[in-house]
Amino acid sequence: MMEAISPTYFVFLSLFIFCAGIAIIIIKRSAIFVLIGIELMLNAANLNLVYFSQYDPGMNGLMTSVFVVVLAAAEVAIALAILLNIFKHYKITDPDELTSLKN
């Protein structure tokens, strides 16, 4: 179905998404932006896994990407709960200003 487009195209696409995620994590001063960057990086990995899995009869890449999605969901739930607690204690959302987790 996708013979017309070379694998390098998809590798570059996921590379762009991954590097954009890293840039977002470094540049933005908000914890939600950091979460967005992490999600983008996980999605870049998923894109590669799913693309190369269509040429694999065992579909190992596809299975791995399903597990990655589950782990991403768990991670976002935990991270947002921690963020909520931090906000209630310190009234900040910038990860730079957070220097201690206790007292």
Added chain:
Amino acid sequence: MIASILTYIFTAITIAPIVYILITKNVIRAVFSLAFSFLGLSGLYVLMNAEFMAVVQLLIYAGGIIVLMVFGLMLTKTTLNKGFITQHRSLFFGSLVSFLLFISLAALATRSGFKVGFTEHAGDPVAQIGQLFLTDFIIAFEVVAFLLLVALVGASYLAKKSGE
């Protein structure tokens, strides 16, 4: 031919919101752009013969994670900053690091010369995924199910305890 055109369209739908997230300072707009990016990725998964993954992407990412992020955003809104505007920091070094990483990995990707052969999947892919979950990936499946349970219970406990 049509598949190629659709691939380019979905690539544009995926990349354009990411570029917008990179330049915007508004958190809530960034979260909703992320939803559009996930929609584009889901379309790409359909074109890659991975319909199950496309549905999972729509349900969990565009449906679940975006809603979680919006709730987290609304609950942590400060009155100090106006609305949801945030600031940039270390713009130069952040761009430099990610750009250099992109250049080096792109050089690696161009040199490696990926070659793929066409493989016809036998039978229904979704049925095959279900069988793999309960045969080859049974341990990973059980472990990840337990981890999800623990993570969600822990998240609700963490969020509740602070209310006391």
